[in-house]
Amino acid sequence: MSAQDPVPVGMAQSVERLDWEATPLGPVADWPRSLKTAVDIALNSRQPMFVAWGEDLTFIYNDAYADILGSKHPSALGKPFQHIWAEIWDDIRPLIDRALAGEATWSENLPLTMNRHGYLEETWWTFSYSPVLDEDDRVGGMFCSCLETTSQVLAQRQSAIERQRLFEMSRDLFGIATFDGYLKSINPAWSSALGRSEEDLLARPFAEIIHPDDLDETVNVIAALMKGVPVHQFLVRLLTQEGEPIAFSWSAVPDSTPGSGLFYTVGRDITEDLRREEMLRQSQKMEAVGQLTGGLAHDFNNLLTGISGSLDLIESRLAQGRTAEVSRFITAAQGAANRAASLTHRLLAFSRRQTLSPKPTDVKQLVAGMGDLISRTIGPGIQLETVNAAGLWPSLIDPHQLENAILNLCINARDAMPDGGRITIETANRWFDQRSARDRGVEPGQYISVCVSDTGVGMTPAVQAKAFDPFFTTKPIGVGTGLGLSMVYGFAKQSGGAANIYSELGQGTMLCIYLPRHLGEGELAEPLPEPASVPRGAGETVLVIDDEPTVRMLVSEVLSDLGYTAIEAEDGATGLKVLESDARVDLLITDVGLPGGLNGRQVADAARSKRPDLKVLFITGFAENAVLSHGHLAPGMHVMTKPFAMDSLGIRIRELIEAG
Known part of the structure; x- marks a missing residue:
């Protein structure tokens, strides 16, 4: 600081008035230019700053730093650093020595126990120590820019305490885990829910407490996390000490620190939620049973009336000797019996308990061979298009049941287009991962799809929700049984696949059957020739x-x-x-x-x-x-x-x- 420099207010005046000749620094006019420059920077800054110069590290500071000194100000001006901050000298001496050796240092949230107001208090600081060279290019002192972070640290500490309290009190399972398969940190809810000690849970690979059927899902989740992708709302069951499974819905996110190998996870016990869902399903099932019983009783009463009535008339005509009329009533009774058999067949297909004759089937050839039959069934007013995938995989299914399912779907599509339109039958190879398989109701793996789409009236969401229910139909009374889609659904499920509906009102409908891939060659069964007459036995x-x-x-x-x-x-x-x-x-x-x-x-x-x-x-x-x-x-x-x-x-x- 020179005589012709402008004199700032505040500490600048205090520095100007101080008798520097009584300090090791001597008169201001004799100070090195580097010291004057450092002091000018400090005095003109609103950031807390000080300069410590010479062997005694004589203290010069600005207004912002004066607030930090508390009762030590103003007597600290011109005093040795060690005298001013005697209580923290041992803590900061290593940093000062590094600065005086020519090294710039940086400290963040450094804890220091200081006496600024006549008592000791915990404080935290973020500051830098930078060496300042004299005119001989030797370190003459150091420059410090600092910021007290006590309030922020205490706030973070309080927040951490509150988080820890929530962590400990929460019924949800919070944990930090490693990608190599171990829990690193858990909250008490783990022990409460599973009946296992914290030590046991942290010591064993967490795969040992996961339900065996959910290990594949866990592996897929960890693979996604290792790629940096968070995963939410996945179901993994954990085993209690007694081996009982508990269902949890989980969310997991990878740690943002590169190379940490950690992820954070939280799981919520959804056992009660699943129980309520099961109760709802049971309620809906009973409603469906009621609908099924009513529809079944109606249809079978009609059929039984035809059979019993025909038998009564046969008995009556035989008693009257009018045998010529008997054949007509026999034909009526046989027709009613055949319709009853067909109705039973459809019901058992829906319930997935029909007897199937599965064989490796070339579905592409099967679909292609049905073209003429379907065209005759749907009539000339509807265009039929078949799109078969090249290299379509075979499937181990009952081919005749698949033919019935496809024909049912085409009939439904025809009925949805009273003014004509287009039906498309499309086959494709499909490979479903965990998520896409879950969406379709199948196990992950390879499948073929057979989709029948139309350009008809489409379905509302409410109709779609009930489309597979037995006896549910939107057709007029007396038109259809309401079992066509039920049979398709049951056949697909019993074959290890699924059936899904995709529809929008006014935009048409597509119904897809997914059937598991068969690793082998497919074949198309040929119908057996019917013998001309029934052969007789020879006493067997x-x-x-x-x-x-x-x-x-x-x-x-x-x-x-x-x-x-x-x-x-x-x-x-x-x-x-x-x-x-x-x-x-x-x-x-x-x-x-x-x-x-x-x-x-x-x-x-x-x-x-x-x-x-x-x-x-x-x-x-x-x-x-x-x-x-x-x-x-x-x-x-x-x-x-x-x-x-x-x-x-x-x-x-x-x-x-x-x-x-």
Whole structure:
């Protein structure tokens, strides 16, 4: 500072008036230019600054720093640094030595216990120490720019305390985890929810406490986090100390520090939410059952009226001797019985309990082969377009059921376009990851899709929500059963796939069936030629097991008419006694569902232990498909579904007896 320099107010006046000759610095006029410059910078700044010069580090500071000194001001001016800040000297001496050695230093939120107002207080500081050279280019002192951060640090500390309190009190599971599979930090809710100690949870790989079925989902989430992608609302179940699963909805975000290998996660117990959802589903299911029961009763009452009425008239006409009219009523009764069988078939397809005959199927060839049939069904006013993907994968399905499903969808599409339009059947290969599979209701993996779309009236969201419900229909009374889409849905589910609807009102509808890919070659089943007549037997013996007397009577009558000897049994135990005897049995015909503790499959398996070459024909009402291992039967075992034509039964019996 020179004599001709303008004299600022405040500390500048105090510095000007101080008797510097009594300090190691001497008169201001003799100060080095670098010292004057540093002091001028400090005095003209609103940032707290000071200069410490010479061997004693004589203190010169500005107005902003005077507030920091508290009761030490104004006597601190011109005093040695060590004298002014004796209580923190040992803490900051290493930083001062580095500055005097020519090194600029920086400290952030450095804690110092200071005495500024006659008592010790905790304070925090962010400051820099910079060396200042004299005229001989040697370090003559240091320059400091500083900022007290005590209030910010205390506020952060209070916030941290509050966060910690929330962390400890929360019922949600908060945790910090590593990508290599361990929990690093958790809140007490983990122990409360899982009945495991914190030490145990931190010591073991967290894969050990995850439900085995959710490990793949966890691996996918961690893979996304490692790429820096947050993941929200994913379901992973954890196991309690007793091994009971608890469902949690999780969110996880990766740590923003590069290379930290950490992520943060929070999980909320949704067991009660899932319970309420299940109660709602049960309520909706009961509503559907009520609708199903009403629709079923209506349709079957009509069919039973046709059958019983026809039988009454047959009896009446025979008593009157009017036999010429009997055939008409027989035809009516058979027609009603066939419609009842079709209705049952559709119901069991919806409930996914029909008997399927899956085989590797070339779906592209199947769809292409249906073109003429579909065109005749939908009529000339609707354009049909087929788009088959090149290299379409095969699928292990029942091809005839897929044909029925596609035909049902095309009929629905036709009915949605009363003024004509276009139907498109499109096939494609699809590969679903966890998220896209969950959206479609299937397991992740490879699938083929068969989509039927139309340019019709479309569906409202409310109609879409009920479209797969049995007996739900938007068609007029008497038009359709309301089981077409139910059957499509049930077939897709039972085949390991799914069916989804995509529709907008006025914009048309697309319904897609997703079927699992089969790793092998596909084939298209050819229909078997029908024999010209039913062959007769040659005295062979057939054991018939069925708990329904009428069925036993009818089958035995057919066998007798065709030249076979029939042995009847009303349950599995009785039939098994016959099979374990020395009686001749060339073929076993048995219902699958039998009373007395032995079902038809168990009887057949037990009989084969003594008669390994025994031919078996299961007759089933569709619903016992699981007992039959879903069509995976041993050689020599076959299935017919009730009801069946008696001549078809005779043909099958002859084929089985003659086989091998």
